[in-house]
Amino acid sequence: MPKRGYHHGNLRQALIDAALELIEQRGPTGFTLSEAAKRAGVTPAAVYRHFEGREDLIAEAAHQGYGIFADLMEFAYESGQPSALKAFEATGRAYLAFARKHPGHYIAMFESGISVNRTPELAHAANRANAVLERAAADLSQHIPEDKRPPASMFSAHIWAMSHGVVELFARNSPGRASPFPADDLLESGIGIYLRGLGLVRPDE
Amino acid sequence: MPKRGYHHGNLRQALIDAALELIEQRGPTGFTLSEAAKRAGVTPAAVYRHFEGREDLIAEAAHQGYGIFADLMEFAYESGQPSALKAFEATGRAYLAFARKHPGHYIAMFESGISVNRTPELAHAANRANAVLERAAADLSQHIPEDKRPPASMFSAHIWAMSHGVVELFARNSPGRASPFPADDLLESGIGIYLRGLGLVRPDE
DNA sequence: TGTACATCAGTGAACGCGCGTTCACTGATGTAC
DNA sequence: TGTACATCAGTGAACGCGCGTTCACTGATGTAC
Numbered sequence: 001m002p003k004r005g006y007h008h009g010n011l012r013q014a015l016i017d018a019a020l021e022l023i024e025q026r027g028p029t030g031f032t033l034s035e036a037a038k039r040a041g042v043t044p045a046a047v048y049r050h051f052e053g054r055e056d057l058i059a060e061a062a063h064q065g066y067g068i069f070a071d072l073m074e075f076a077y078e079s080g081q082p083s084a085l086k087a088f089e090a091t092g093r094a095y096l097a098f099a100r101k102h103p104g105h106y107i108a109m110f111e112s113g114i115s116v117n118r119t120p121e122l123a124h125a126a127n128r129a130n131a132v133l134e135r136a137a138a139d140l141s142q143h144i145p146e147d148k149r150p151p152a153s154m155f156s157a158h159i160w161a162m163s164h165g166v167v168e169l170f171a172r173n174s175p176g177r178a179s180p181f182p183a184d185d186l187l188e189s190g191i192g193i194y195l196r197g198l199g200l201v202r203p204d205e
Numbered sequence: 206m207p208k209r210g211y212h213h214g215n216l217r218q219a220l221i222d223a224a225l226e227l228i229e230q231r232g233p234t235g236f237t238l239s240e241a242a243k244r245a246g247v248t249p250a251a252v253y254r255h256f257e258g259r260e261d262l263i264a265e266a267a268h269q270g271y272g273i274f275a276d277l278m279e280f281a282y283e284s285g286q287p288s289a290l291k292a293f294e295a296t297g298r299a300y301l302a303f304a305r306k307h308p309g310h311y312i313a314m315f316e317s318g319i320s321v322n323r324t325p326e327l328a329h330a331a332n333r334a335n336a337v338l339e340r341a342a343a344d345l346s347q348h349i350p351e352d353k354r355p356p357a358s359m360f361s362a363h364i365w366a367m368s369h370g371v372v373e374l375f376a377r378n379s380p381g382r383a384s385p386f387p388a389d390d391l392l393e394s395g396i397g398i399y400l401r402g403l404g405l406v407r408p409d410e
Numbered sequence: 411t412g413t414a415c416a417t418c419a420g421t422g423a424a425c426g427c428g429c430g431t432t433c434a435c436t437g438a439t440g441t442a443c
Numbered sequence: 444t445g446t447a448c449a450t451c452a453g454t455g456a457a458c459g460c461g462c463g464t465t466c467a468c469t470g471a472t473g474t475a476c
Contacts, residue, residue: 007419007471027318029234033463044463046420054463110373111316113232116382150394153385157375158367158395164374165366168315177321180358189355190363194395197402212438212452238430249430251453259430 012050014040019061020104028112033057059114059122065105066125069098073132084139085200091136092159092191096184099167110164133160144198155198162190217255219245224266225309233317238262264319264327270310271330274303278337289344290405296341297364297396301389304372315369338365349403360403367395 008014018039023031033054037044051057076094080087099106108114109126116126137159138152168174171183179186195201213219223244228236238259242249256262281299285292304311313319314331321331342364343357373379376388384391400406 011419029318032461034461043421045422045465048464049419113234115379150398154391154394157385157391158398161370161374161391161395162363162367163370165368165370168373169366169369170362174320180362186359186362186366189359190366190399193355193363193402194399195402197398197400216452237428239428248454250432250455253431254452 008040008042008046011040011042011046015042015047015050015057016061016064019057020102020108022104023058023061023107023112024104028058028107031058031112055114058108058112059118061105062108062112062114063119063122063125065102065109066122066129068102068105069109070125070129070132072098073129077132077136084136084143085195088136088140088195089188089191091133092163092187093184095133095160095163096167096171096187099171100183103172106167130156130160140195140200141198143200148199150198158194159191162194163187166190213245213247213251216245216247216251220247220252220255220262221266221269224262225307225313227309228263228266228312228317229309233263233312236263236317260319263313263317264323266310267313267317267319268324268327268330270307270314271327271334273307273310274314275330275334275337277303278334282337282341289341289348290400293341293345293400294393294396296338297368297392298389300338300365300368301372301376301392304376308377311372335361335365345400345405346403348405353404355403363399364396367399368392371395 015036018036019031022036022039033047034044036057037047047053047057051060072094073091076090077087080090117123134152134156137156141149141152141155144150166183166187169177170179170181170186192201220241223241224236227241227244238252239249241262242252252258252262256265277299278296281295282292285295322328339357339361342361346354346357346360349355371388371392374382375384375386375391397406
């Protein structure tokens with residue numbers, strides 16, 4: 001529990017949380033350091049005790065997001081073992097679930113314009129998430145005859161792209177762009193068809 | 206040719222062009238009405254002779270983008286006729302080509318946060334683009350046995366999502382997120398695998 | 411346990427800035443006769 | 444063709460605002476003895 005009084009106790013995290021909430025509500029454009037400080041019940045100047053500035057605060061939010069994301073993906077991957085197919089499909093679902101459950105993080109990570117190479121820690125966290133998907137893809141592609149096996153990184157890039165596209169276009173209530181289908185179904189069926197195309201699931205499955 | 210002198214001649218379009226350039230260079234966040242006016246060689250106040258304000262200017266840029274986009278898609282669709290497959294693949298390529306060639310428009314359309322339902326004209330232009338892809342998908346799905354044919358709108362949503370994901374993640378030089386493969390190849394191969402999954406191209410093609 | 415002092419995490423006032431928007435204006439252009 | 448006038452498309456100054464950031468400060472907390 002945060003201590004109360006003059007000293008906040010856990011202002012750093014409170015600022016990140018406020019930033020995430022704000023990003024979620026107003027988009028990356030709408031985020032301001034002053035407003036985040038206000039929501040954390042603190043003067044804008046106080047932010048500078050914990051962050052270098054506006055960008056640094058967003059970057060830290062993204063960093064935490066990549067951490068959560070990678071954890072979720074890893075958990076999903078392992079939950080599907082020992083079936084390579086189940087593990088892969090679980091990571092796909094985890095992607096969408098993350099975007100749904102942590103929209104603020106998702107936006108900070110992918111839409112805020114901060115570079116993943118801003119700090120080594122950030123890059124590392126991002127790579128970890130990417131590596132899970134790539135590993136799942138590599139496992140699965142063992143079941144494809146070697147000569148017609150696409151590189152695992154291409155395989156995972158396809159899935160990443162479709163997942164991201166579904167999130168951006170259909171999972172968010174983007175104003176006016178109504179989803180023709182529930183995003184979960186859309187992603188699940190899209191991945192299913194793709195995997196069939198690789199010969200990884202039976203045609204009539 | 207625009208007339209020179211006190212009166213600009215074609216300020217309206219010059220402002221839209223300046224806005225597109227600015228959006229392309231700085232992202233939706235970085236766009237300001239004042240800077241756009243400056244680039245068009247005009248006072249910020251002059252903008253109000255042609256637009257209601259900042260939002261309206263972006264919306265108009267997006268509107269023109271949807272128009273160009275729909276035209277390109279239609280052209281691609283027709284250029285592939287009478288083969289449903291060729292027509293479909295051409296629209297996929299046209300999607301990426303548009304994003305490449307008109308990044309400012311693309312960002313205004315999909316990342317600026319303006320609603321597609323802002324005006325009836327904007328909604329109409331957006332629907333026209335969407336309709337082309339859906340038509341191409343519908344044509345193509347005629348070749349799938351009816352009982353295992355997915356709805357054309359789902360089919361087209363999958364392709365739209367993958368295309369958008371490729372653009373956002375790999376086609377832009379998003380800072381630090383290097384593409385593992387050329388975006389064209391990635392999209393082409395992804396769509397190829399997907400179509401194979403639908404039984405629309407031969408497994409060894 | 412009590413006191414003196416160092417450290418820490420906030421405050422609050424101030425800054426310069428660029429923003430979007432408004433307004434009365436004026437110079438350029440188009441039109442009537 | 445020339446003149447008078449209406450319309451139009453800009454100017455430029457001003458506004459209020461919220462922003463990110465800085466600074467000297469001060470109240471709260473932790474530590475040594």
